[in-house]
Amino acid sequence: MIKKFILLSAAALVIAGCKKDKKTPLLDITGAWKMTTFDQGRISATASQYPCIENNILAVNADGTASGQYSGGTPCVLSNVGGNTGTIVTLGVPGQSSTPVTWIRNGNDFIFRQTTSTGSGQRFYATLSSVNNQLTLHITDTITVGGNVLIKHETRVKQ
Numbered sequence: 001m002i003k004k005f006i007l008l009s010a011a012a013l014v015i016a017g018c019k020k021d022k023k024t025p026l027l028d029i030t031g032a033w034k035m036t037t038f039d040q041g042r043i044s045a046t047a048s049q050y051p052c053i054e055n056n057i058l059a060v061n062a063d064g065t066a067s068g069q070y071s072g073g074t075p076c077v078l079s080n081v082g083g084n085t086g087t088i089v090t091l092g093v094p095g096q097s098s099t100p101v102t103w104i105r106n107g108n109d110f111i112f113r114q115t116t117s118t119g120s121g122q123r124f125y126a127t128l129s130s131v132n133n134q135l136t137l138h139i140t141d142t143i144t145v146g147g148n149v150l151i152k153h154e155t156r157v158k159q
Contacts, residue, residue: 001028027108027128033058033137033156035091037080040143040152043089045078052076056092058137058156066101066112070094112139 036047047053055072070076070092078089103112108128118124124141135158143150 002051024108026105027130027135029060029103029105029110029137030062031060032159034159035073035154035156037153037155038089038091039154040089040145041150043078050076050078050091056158060103061081064104066091066103067098068101069098070096 017135021024027145034047034054035058036054038045038053045053052072052074053076055070056068057071058066058068060066072092074096075090075094076092078091101112101114103110110126110128112124112126113121122141122143124139126137126139129136129138137158138150138154139154139156141152141154143152
């Protein structure tokens, strides 16, 4: 009788000690992603201000590859962004070739790697989430412009 009580008590403690982990479901990153916001420190723009931003498409494939393509008919040039007179950023040029990209995932976090012809590559990081039932990809990248290191943020939504 005491053995049964001890075994039942131990089983009850084990069951009570087990938490049901609420795991975040893995979201599907494959498909086409259009840019909706661009921020590079002093330069911040949205697609409502510059509709051409949405012509920057990131195509993500299930095999761990991806490619960026600009689909606009004219260059996407951001000028005097945020009142910064003389500031010009080009976010896309028609016919511009894309750099091959590979990606790996850890849950809904991703590491993308651009590979150049010399074999070196730049990494950028992304987090995939669902906002108001819209899949959203938040990308963070560190870039060097004119000797200055800048942190670039992009938001993309799945098409």
